[in-house]
Amino acid sequence: MTAALTFDGVGCTRGGRVVFAGLSFALSAGDAGIVAGPNGVGKSSLVRIAAGLLAPVAGSVRSAGAIALLTEASALDADVSLRRALAFWAKIDDRADMVDEALAAFDLSALAFIPVRLLSTGQRRRAGLARIVASGADLWLLDEPGNGLDASAVAMLEAAIIVHRARGGIALVATHTPIAIHNAHRIDLVRSA
């Protein structure tokens, strides 16, 4: 299946307030989209709509391909080792053999047997990104992936996105920190009055 993500006139309302409206864009295999804009402009809501977790109040969203979602919450069990926490998701995705490769991609191999609760913010974020890589999904939806990452970790993230796009994947990145993604579609959200 070829990956695709299309927004057609999508509108979003939170708590009775219009966050954005009439948003349209289309991403096809190998594309990347960067959602930019100040805090509170609806970047996270856009990602949740793309993931199908939030229903748009107007317009339609079409996506093709398996989705991997990165949000603020890492969804990794705090009481088990990092490797085991990732293996849980890898088992659900039926890709148990991918865990070590994903750990290595974000320089986490040395931390594989450390409980998740002992990881730092940046390490936990890298672990979340490792989960995305391990999932092998076509459509990456990353909400603020750069949060808590140092310069070298941002470089790992950029490298992972390049590999993902080369394989025909799509990356939709909502970020307020600079992440270098070449040829990315800019999706600008402006604060509605």
Added chain:
Amino acid sequence: MRIAYALVSRDVRRAWSGGGVTLVVAFFLLATILFPFAIGPDALLLARVGGGVIWAAALLAALLPVERLVAPDAEAGLLDQLVVRGVGLPGVAAAKIVAHWIGFGPPLMLAAVAAGGLLGLSGETLVAVELGLLIGTPGLAALAVATSALVAGVRGAGAVAGLVMLPLAVPLLIFGAGSIAGGAGAIKLLAAITLVLLAGAPFVAAAAMRAAMD
């Protein structure tokens, strides 16, 4: 099937490693021990009310883990991740019910043997209590998971959970305790209520989890 196994084994591991099982059993035994102190050491009276005491204590013990069943997973983004992967929430809730029962039903039935001894129940009564618990605890587990999903994210969820769950658990209590003396009819009604709860709870829990995502 692979996903169901992963979800159930994760929840069972969390129940056992988090000390939740020990807590439920200890609370259950403590609650049954309170009655002899309150009623007095009248062996005949205790033997007569003992079965009902065990059922009431089981119901209260079932309330203990309610706060931990769904809310932590919703907060950690686990439910979001499952939905994104196309896993149905009713299936997730069903897996939670199975896992919760494994972590709570059998330990409670074992503890009931000890409680039966403390209350001086006859062997016959104890068998009736155990049979009732075997049939009734899956219904309690289903009710606990549905309640947990409904109160997830509410402040003071523990107290609200009690208000939501206990009235709904009354039929289980009536026919569970009733089956000790009432025999086959009460057992059948107990089984019927458990079936209704098992059939309905996954969908109630799924709707609650979905609503909380918005």
